Amino acid sequence: MTEQNADRKTLIVCPICQAQKRFEIPGYVLKQESVDIIKIQIHNPSVCEHDFVTFVDHTGKVRGYELIDYQLQFTSRTGKKHSTVDKLFLEDLLETLGNFATLNVFHAFLFNYRVLIITGFAEISKYVDLLNDLFARVFPPDVPVNDLARVIDQKDFLRLNVAETEHLILDTNGLVTNSPWGDWKRFDFENEVVKEALEIIEAKSQAQLIQQQIGKLRKWAEYILADLEKNDIVYEKDMIRKLGAEFGIKATNYHLDLCKLFIARRISEKALLLGRIRNKSLDRLREGLWL
Numbered sequence: 402m403t404e405q406n407a408d409r410k411t412l413i414v415c416p417i418c419q420a421q422k423r424f425e426i427p428g429y430v431l432k433q434e435s436v437d438i439i440k441i442q443i444h445n446p447s448v449c450e451h452d453f454v455t456f457v458d459h460t461g462k463v464r465g466y467e468l469i470d471y472q473l474q475f476t477s478r479t480g481k482k483h484s485t486v487d488k489l490f491l492e493d494l495l496e497t498l499g500n501f502a503t504l505n506v507f508h509a510f511l512f513n514y515r516v517l518i519i520t521g522f523a524e525i526s527k528y529v530d531l532l533n534d535l536f537a538r539v540f541p542p543d544v545p546v547n548d549l550a551r552v553i554d555q556k557d558f559l560r561l562n563v564a565e566t567e568h569l570i571l572d573t574n575g576l577v578t579n580s581p582w583g584d585w586k587r588f589d590f591e592n593e594v595v596k597e598a599l600e601i602i603e604a605k606s607q608a609q610l611i612q613q614q615i616g617k618l619r620k621w622a623e624y625i626l627a628d629l630e631k632n633d634i635v636y637e638k639d640m641i642r643k644l645g646a647e648f649g650i651k652a653t654n655y656h657l658d659l660c661k662l663f664i665a666r667r668i669s670e671k672a673l674l675l676g677r678i679r680n681k682s683l684d685r686l687r688e689g690l691w692l
């Protein structure tokens with residue numbers, strides 16, 4: 402039994418320069434057979450100068466790598482500040498979880514997915530409280546954090562059927578054991594918001610900026626809904642063009658998908674309207690006009 406619980410060393414190879422290092426995957430994670438893919442961020446300089454995410458299956462075998470281009474620069478807050486202020490700041494979160502897991506958590510809160518944090522050390526519940534407090538501070542009142550992150554101990558984690566949950570599950574080292582949105586996900590919006598926020602040192606102004614950016618997403622989504630209420634059919638391309646023109650942004654499919662997700666997960670009572678958004682080429686196919 403104890404051997405099954407043992408941590409396992411997995412060989413990690415940098416996808417760019419092929420530098421190698423053995424990494425320990427916690428044994429309890431590998432024991433959880435319903436976990437599909439574990440995502441571990443490898444930070445520069447732990448293997449080499451590159452930052453990437455490693456995908457490991459529950460047998461400890463590496464299944465793939467994803468390069469990270471999140472250019473998040475931040476200055477660690479000093480130990481003195483930690484002890485005098487009983488608060489967690491964005492920089493602290495990035496330092497403890499890494500930017501990949503931080504963006505996952507941000508995405509989860511933004512789109513109402515539950516976050517479970519696996520117990521790793523004695524102060525865990527306090528850490529999770531502080532994390533919740535941080536997100537409650539930086540989310541605007543009209544896009545509140547609806548479901549606070551919760552602590553789960555290793556025993557309860559092992560009992561979960563992870564694949565059937567809609568939860569983001571991670572540990573305090575930023576090791577992600579389940580992401581309900583699939584393994585490949587772009588966090589461009591979240592990354593941009595965090596990147597801009599990190600340029601501001603003063604915590605209150607930083608929070609205000611994040612609130613404003615999240616508020617923008619809400620406005621985009623509301624604009625789309627208002628348009629859908631007026632029209633029975635709107636083509637994707639036209640919607641993207643309108644969104645771009647209305648808000649002066651370079652809108653793409655990504656923005657439209659983001660808004661659709663926001664509506665589906667936050668304004669779900671109006672989600673049926675999303676059926677009015679059509680793809681022109683698919684419509685043509687249906688009508689047989691493509692010949």
Ligand SMILES: [Zn+2]
Nearest residue numbers: 415418449451
């Ligand atoms: Zn490398």
